[in-house]
Amino acid sequence: MIPPLETDLIPIPGPSAPSSGSSWFRVSPQSRWFEGHFDGEPILPGIAHLALALAALARQSGRHRILTALRDVRFSRPLRPGDEVEVLLSEGREPSSVRFEIRCQGRRATLGLLVFAPG
Amino acid sequence: MTSAFPDPHHELGVGLLPHTGAARLLTAIVRSGPGFLEAIGKVGAEHPLASGGRVPSFLGLELGAQAAAAMEALHRLGATGESARRSGYLVRVREATFTVPDLPVDTPLNVTARLEAAASPLAIHRISVSLEGAGCLTAVIGTFSGTR
Numbered sequence: 001m002i003p004p005l006e007t008d009l010i011p012i013p014g015p016s017a018p019s020s021g022s023s024w025f026r027v028s029p030q031s032r033w034f035e036g037h038f039d040g041e042p043i044l045p046g047i048a049h050l051a052l053a054l055a056a057l058a059r060q061s062g063r064h065r066i067l068t069a070l071r072d073v074r075f076s077r078p079l080r081p082g083d084e085v086e087v088l089l090s091e092g093r094e095p096s097s098v099r100f101e102i103r104c105q106g107r108r109a110t111l112g113l114l115v116f117a118p119g
Numbered sequence: 120m121t122s123a124f125p126d127p128h129h130e131l132g133v134g135l136l137p138h139t140g141a142a143r144l145l146t147a148i149v150r151s152g153p154g155f156l157e158a159i160g161k162v163g164a165e166h167p168l169a170s171g172g173r174v175p176s177f178l179g180l181e182l183g184a185q186a187a188a189a190m191e192a193l194h195r196l197g198a199t200g201e202s203a204r205r206s207g208y209l210v211r212v213r214e215a216t217f218t219v220p221d222l223p224v225d226t227p228l229n230v231t232a233r234l235e236a237a238a239s240p241l242a243i244h245r246i247s248v249s250l251e252g253a254g255c256l257t258a259v260i261g262t263f264s265g266t267r
Contacts, residue, residue: 008167032167036142045142046209047181051168066220067177070258084246101201112212 008033011051011059012084022088023056029081044079049110054102056087057114064118071097073112079104135192136185137207141165145185145230148193154234156190164224172223176248176259179228179256183246184209187262187263191242210241211261219255226250227260 008031011013014024025031029045034042058064071094079085079102088101096118102110136143141163149157160182168174188207222228229249236243242262248255 032141032165036138036140038137038140038142045181046184046212047178048179050168050180051175067175068217070177070212070215072214073211074244075208078208 009055023059023087025052025085026110027079027081034081042081046075049075049102052102053087057089065091067083067114075110077107077109079109085107099107136188143180144190151190151193153225156186156232158230160230162224162230167242169224172224174224175258176217176219179248180258182230183232183250183258184228184260186230187244190232191264193244209260209264210263213259217256222255
């Protein structure tokens with residue numbers, strides 16, 4: 001199942017020399033993610049960071065994979081309406097895993113390991 | 120449940136969450152005690168991740184985080200009488216295992232949160248989400264209560 005994310009997390013072109021394994025998104029200020037999270041202080045829920053990483057992976061690989069586990073995910077910076085983010089993906093050390101990092105304004109927002117069902 | 124906690128068999132703890140509207144996934148607290156809370160949660164079909172009546176099972180992490188936040192809110196209420204809503208943030212998923220790929224929308228899900236360690240404003244909770252007795256996910260999460 002690929003969630004209908006692109007009205008909330010909008011793919012955008014990266015800088016002139018995008019790095020390999022990198023995708024860029026803008027967090028729509030009108031995103032439904034901000035409804036009630038939180039009133040007067042809108043921030044993207046942590047699970048939306050995971051959705052962002054999975055959306056980037058789906059765009060790069062062209063296929064949907066079944067997430068079976070997460071390891072050591074750290075949310076270090078909130079994402080707010082209108083933020084532009086870069087999602088960096090690389091092969092993880094575990095089998096069928098992908099390491100992801102989300103960066104915003106040059107700073108790390110989220111880091112972690114996605115583990116998928118084999119195949 | 121102990122006398123330090125208000126009667127959890129109502130929606131008070133849920134009402135103490137800062138989440139509103141579609142973002143509030145917990146609907147009721149089943150029982151709670153020091154360091155433990157069991158709740159019912161439901162994801163609405165209007166959720167941003169909903170597609171075809173299902174949501175990815177990692178959304179259960181938010182259910183668990185809200186259960187942990189409700190437990191902390193009830194604890195504050197019981198210990199100090201503080202009933203103000205306080206923002207809470209998911210800051211870490213140490214590990215999570217998903218035994219199903221997705222969850223149904225508009226369906227009651229059982230959610231538990233158990234406090235493993237705390238050094239305010241940080242806390243570590245072990246959470247689980249199940250559907251009709253079948254486990255859907257387990258995780259160990261870190262939360263931050265307050266302003267970041």
